[in-house]
Amino acid sequence: MAEESGLSGADFYALLKRDAELTYYSRLIEIKYPDLSVADFASQFSTAADPDAVIEAQGFDPADRLDWKTLVSPLEDLNLDNLQTAIQTRVTAMVEDAKLGTKTGPLTSALEVFRDLRDQVRFAVEHDLFKQDDYLNFLLRWYTPMQDFISVGPPLIRLEQLLALMAAGIVEFMKPEMQVSVVDGQFVARAKDDDHTYTARVLIEARTPGINATNNADPVVESLLASGVATPHQRQLTDGTQYFTHAINLDPKTDQLIDHSGNIVTGLYLFGIPTEGLHWMTTASPRPGVNDGNLITADRIAQQMITGQHDFDNHLLQ
Structure with a gap:
């Protein structure tokens, strides 16, 4: 468009x-x-x-x-x-x-x-x-x-x-832009432009990393990308610049992979988190009373595997 x-x-x-x-x-x-x-x-x-x-x-x-x-x-x-x-x-x-x-x-x-x-x-x-x-x-x-x-x-x-732990002095929030270094075998954390430091033997990264299909430890995805059977999904800006969406490229109508030559890989399907960026909010868990997109996609793939085709003209309206 x-x-x-x-x-x-x-x-x-x-x-x-x-x-x-x-x-x-x-x-x-x-x-x-x-x-x-x-x-x-x-x-x-x-x-x-x-x-x-x-x-x-x-x-x-x-x-x-x-x-x-x-x-x-x-x-x-x-x-x-x-x-x-x-x-x-x-x-x-x-x-x-x-x-x-x-x-x-x-x-x-x-x-x-x-x-x-x-x-x-x-x-x-x-x-x-x-x-x-x-x-x-x-x-x-x-x-x-x-x-x-x-x-x-x-x-x-x-x-x-959380409020109870804060009131008890067990949890304390740091100011933004945390910086971490290792000193004498311990982690030392401080916020940018703040002289106060926190020292600990253990550092836990508790956040979920961003989705990036080309930077993951999944051996199946790694193998598909290395062999060219799968390729990273790209889009184009108005100035002609190409950028990666961090998703695996596929045909959005059939959920089949697109290889390095631009051809649909018949019978090889992918859905869910590795398609985030081409599809949207694939990480959300199904909610009661909602015709969840991931579940509909699974139905569509199953129908194709069994019958060779699907009748999901627009999965968002099913």
Whole structure:
């Protein structure tokens, strides 16, 4: 699709935000503003050319307004000189809202919207609707990690346990940009521009690394790439620059690999995490009541293996 006629990432995000804001303020009115009408607000907000003006007109307490900047980039306004207290305050507020549940808590309900709308994002990806440059700069580099950050997290009890460990002095958060060195056989950690250091015998990397099909320890994938049976997936920017999406290249309609010559490898199928970047959110676990994309893909592959073809014209609409 030509760059000019593609879907703007900024416009797409604005629509997703409007859906989340509608849920947030509707829940907020229900629990805190009995003099306001949820139906009236929803009607005005959904059709307004300027949704922010509708929010402003409701007279919400400034502390109750949904602060996207704080949600998406919480460190920007966090008091780093009193970091432990600032984090405890922020997490406590999240816990209190989460206790209200996804049908009542304003923030928890709003963030749940981002999970509910994943198929809309998948639809845009599968049908190649985004502008060429926005696929990389908006979707892969910004939106995907952002939505993971705000909509994926631990169960409520884990946050309560974290608060308890912080209160007991067992857990302490470091300032951003941690640097680690080894001194006299021990790990020494410090934050950038901070003189305080932490020393320990053990260092645990507890985060999940980014998905990169060409940089992994899977011997099957390594062998397929080395032999040319599989190839890294690439896309092109408007200036002609090629870039890797970190996925394995395949035919998205049949899930069969594409080799180094550009030919479909008949009968060799791949789906799930190694296709992340060509498909979207393949790492998400199936949720109740949702026609999960990974499960549909598995059905489609199974049907092809048994019958030689499939009738999944658009797996997002099945």
